[in-house]
Amino acid sequence: MVGDVAPTLDTKSRAIWTEDGRIRALGGEDEIRRASPTGAEMVDLAGAVVMPGLIDSHAHLLQTGLGWSRVSLADARSIDDIVQAIAERVRATPDGDWIQCSSRWHETRLREGRLPTVEELDRAAPRHPVYLPRGGHVVVTNHIGLELAGITASDTDPEGGQFVRDGERKLTGMLLEAPAFRRLTRLLPQATEEDRQAALQEAGTAFSRSGITSVREPGLDVAGVKAYQTAVDRDHPIRTSLMWRVDLGQTDDERTEWLEQLGPAPGVQNDGWPEVWGLKITLDGGVEGGYFKEGYANDPQQHGFPLTSQESLNRFVQRAHTFGWRIGIHVVGDAAMDMALIAFEGAGPTEQVVRRGHVLEHAFVPPPGGIERTRRLGLGVTLQHALVYSLGGNMRTYWGEERAANCTPTREWVDSGVAVGAGTDTPVTDFDPWLNIFGFMTRETDVAGVLGPEHRITAAEALRMYTTGSAKILGAGNVVGSLEPGKLADFICLDRDPLSAAPDEVRATRVLRTVVGGRAVHSIG
Numbered sequence: 001m002v003g004d005v006a007p008t009l010d011t012k013s014r015a016i017w018t019e020d021g022r023i024r025a026l027g028g029e030d031e032i033r034r035a036s037p038t039g040a041e042m043v044d045l046a047g048a049v050v051m052p053g054l055i056d057s058h059a060h061l062l063q064t065g066l067g068w069s070r071v072s073l074a075d076a077r078s079i080d081d082i083v084q085a086i087a088e089r090v091r092a093t094p095d096g097d098w099i100q101c102s103s104r105w106h107e108t109r110l111r112e113g114r115l116p117t118v119e120e121l122d123r124a125a126p127r128h129p130v131y132l133p134r135g136g137h138v139v140v141t142n143h144i145g146l147e148l149a150g151i152t153a154s155d156t157d158p159e160g161g162q163f164v165r166d167g168e169r170k171l172t173g174m175l176l177e178a179p180a181f182r183r184l185t186r187l188l189p190q191a192t193e194e195d196r197q198a199a200l201q202e203a204g205t206a207f208s209r210s211g212i213t214s215v216r217e218p219g220l221d222v223a224g225v226k227a228y229q230t231a232v233d234r235d236h237p238i239r240t241s242l243m244w245r246v247d248l249g250q251t252d253d254e255r256t257e258w259l260e261q262l263g264p265a266p267g268v269q270n271d272g273w274p275e276v277w278g279l280k281i282t283l284d285g286g287v288e289g290g291y292f293k294e295g296y297a298n299d300p301q302q303h304g305f306p307l308t309s310q311e312s313l314n315r316f317v318q319r320a321h322t323f324g325w326r327i328g329i330h331v332v333g334d335a336a337m338d339m340a341l342i343a344f345e346g347a348g349p350t351e352q353v354v355r356r357g358h359v360l361e362h363a364f365v366p367p368p369g370g371i372e373r374t375r376r377l378g379l380g381v382t383l384q385h386a387l388v389y390s391l392g393g394n395m396r397t398y399w400g401e402e403r404a405a406n407c408t409p410t411r412e413w414v415d416s417g418v419a420v421g422a423g424t425d426t427p428v429t430d431f432d433p434w435l436n437i438f439g440f441m442t443r444e445t446d447v448a449g450v451l452g453p454e455h456r457i458t459a460a461e462a463l464r465m466y467t468t469g470s471a472k473i474l475g476a477g478n479v480v481g482s483l484e485p486g487k488l489a490d491f492i493c494l495d496r497d498p499l500s501a502a503p504d505e506v507r508a509t510r511v512l513r514t515v516v517g518g519r520a521v522h523s524i525g
């Protein structure tokens with residue numbers, strides 16, 4: 001292929017020769033023409049800019065695809081819009097069946113700036129139970145939903161969750177964190193294998209159109225892992241690195257038994273996908289439930305909560321580490337990140353922990369010294385400006401100005417020497433990598449203005465996070481992330497050079513062609 005090739009983002013080349021899914025050589029056009037066999041197909045990219053394929057190091061691709069068949073609230077701008085969208089689905093759904101909404105929307109985009117109430121959902125769906133998630137930590141339901149789940153106003157809150165109530169102690173329909181909404185999710189009709197295959201194909205196609213060639217999937221069950229294995233046999237266009245979801249609802253003993261059944265870690269080979277990367281632990285909540293040392297700005301008594309104790313976490317991390325597993329721990333608040341660091345510090349001999357390459361997911365608010373401890377332990381971190389972009393409004397409300405402005409301190413992370421991967425956490429947010437890169441460059445948010453401009457990074461730094469940085473997180477730096485002879489031929493052809501474009505132009509980047517293993521999985525024009 002002939003174009004403007006930026007193989008490592010720092011060097012330039014004119015042509016790229018691929019063979020058997022790998023890169024054979026890069027060089028000048030004549031040089032490559034001479035070197036490649038006669039009759040080799042030559043694709044002229046007509047001046048397109050060629051870069052390594054993008055790697056989203058924290059993307060729930062399967063859930064993103066499954067979400068697309070649910071009621072979309074992304075365009076809702078008022079509670080009325082939500083009521084109408086649900087009512088429309090109600091009209092096409094037999095009485096009593098669940099109405100499920102997609103989690104990718106946010107109340108800060110509504111005129112009212114709040115979640116709908118149980119009564120408003122009753123108005124939209126008087127004869128159907130409603131499951132309305134927002135992100136991964138909040139669910140709202142109507143009275144039929146509460147009734148089916150057996151949640152009443154006299155119930156005490158489950159450990160690690162909250163049945164949110166109003167001033168008169170009446171249920172609002174909002175259920176905070178998995179322990180609170182597990183009784184509801186248990187009742188939802190399970191996606192079939194057919195649904196999962198359709199979701200993976202649909203989302204995979206959309207991802208490759210945006211320039212993503214690999215993702216790391218944080219948190220799957222048996223059916224999810226199986227679905228990926230099947231999808232790959234059907235030419236799924238995205239390479240995937242999978243993580244088993246660790247269930248913190250289990251007792252220590254149950255979790256140990258689960259780990260023993262799973263057996264020793266498979267060891268990443270990087271020669272076939274999907275690969276099982278490791279385990280995913282969700283240690284605290286999201287914006288409204290993250291575990292902080294200081295109280296919440298809107299409720300100083302509230303610190304959020306960890307979903308397990310320090311002792312249980314230590315025990316599990318140590319055991320899994322001994323079994324050879326890599327572990328990614330979701331941490332939002334500074335207190336949660338501190339817990340995760342303590343667990344990794346005690347997981348085994350430091351050199352061994354460093355070699356393993358465990359990862360912190362999100363790490364929105366590092367405690368003082370936390371970035372340095374992360375570096376010393378050889379941990380990687382996955383950062384998602386996309387989350388700050390869409391949740392910034394609530395970060396301000398719940399965490400206060402200062403914590404919100406300093407969340408996801410990308411500048412510090414990038415300068416620290418820690419392996420930093422870029423991601424979006426779709427379907428909580430949009431998977432669009434160009435919007436995410438724009439956000440990393442500007443610290444712009446959807447409705448909360450610019451948060452912490454001192455944490456801005458350059459386009460080159462953001463693209464490095466999306467390529468070599470994420471590849472390192474995946475433990476696949478030897479095969480993807482840059483274009484070099486012997487590496488996999490995963491690259492994208494763009495209509496502009498984002499390295500020298502202004503943020504708004506970067507955001508509008510069009511991907512003309514996406515190549516995975518030498519095969520064009522997307523091309524236009």
Ligand SMILES: [Zn+2]
Nearest residue numbers: 058060218425
């Ligand atoms: Zn996630």
